[in-house]
Amino acid sequence: MTIIKKFDPEEYSNKFPKKYVVFAVVGILVLSIAQIWVNNTAVSYGEKLESIAKLKSTLEMENTFLENEMASELSLTNIATKSSKLGFSKIESIQYIR
Structure with missing residues (x-):
């Protein structure tokens, strides 16, 4: 006696299970939110960097002005006139x- 096993045709199954589709959708959603956050952060840092650059240029201009003013105040002719006003005179001998 021979036993013949009868195979029932399998039902058609999806190539991708439902859980993979859900994971893919959730992953894309998380990555989209992360991209939006990164863009907003970059924009806010750009604005801060721009304000710092403006402040730097202002300070450099002020520093240049003060250096020029200091150079004019410390010139030898200016010091000589101020010393003569204070009563100092040129050394004769x-x-x-000892």
Whole structure:
């Protein structure tokens, strides 16, 4: 006696299970939210960087102005006129103390 096993035809199954589709949709959603957050963060840092650059240029201009003012105040002719106003005079002869 021979036993013949009868195979029932399998039902058609999806190539991708439902859980993979759900994971893919959730993953795309998470990545989209992360991309939006990164873009917003980059824009806010760009604005901060722009304001810092403006402040830097303002400080550099002020520094240049102060350097020029300091150079004019410390010139030899200016110091000579201020010293004469204070009563100092040019040395006629140098005396050394031993």
